Amino acid sequence: MGAVFIAAVVFSAISFCRCEILNGFGYILTALIPVTIWFLDDKENQERDDKFIVLKEEVESYGMKVIDNPEWIYAITDASDHLLFGIHSSDGSIEWGAGIPTPIKNKISELAQRVEKLENNATYNTTNQEH
Numbered sequence: 001m002g003a004v005f006i007a008a009v010v011f012s013a014i015s016f017c018r019c020e021i022l023n024g025f026g027y028i029l030t031a032l033i034p035v036t037i038w039f040l041d042d043k044e045n046q047e048r049d050d051k052f053i054v055l056k057e058e059v060e061s062y063g064m065k066v067i068d069n070p071e072w073i074y075a076i077t078d079a080s081d082h083l084l085f086g087i088h089s090s091d092g093s094i095e096w097g098a099g100i101p102t103p104i105k106n107k108i109s110e111l112a113q114r115v116e117k118l119e120n121n122a123t124y125n126t127t128n129q130e131h
Helices: 002-017 021-061 102-130
Strands: 072-077 083-088 094-096
Antiparallel strands (some): 072 083
16 A cells, blocks of 8 residues: 555656646545555554454453354354354354353243243143033
């Protein structure tokens, strides 16, 4: 990107020397716009990388690792490289390495109890209607 900016400055200087003021400003603007976009993108990427490094350090402080793998957008493993949590890059699906997360497990248990209660009520009502 530096070469683009240097070339624009050189062409602008040549244009200004020839009294082609509009061409000179055109060369500068043509270079400034992509350089500005590149700079802003680079700044955002740096901020994202800094946040990821902080997250990685925190995860590693618990004896786990954040892995860099093309199969995963994001993945956390334990110290033995067993997958604890990951998001597939192919379809964005979430993978839990072992077991069911506690909030989901609690909700499933709650739903199972409700279904059992409804089945018992349905059986009780059916039995009472037959007599």
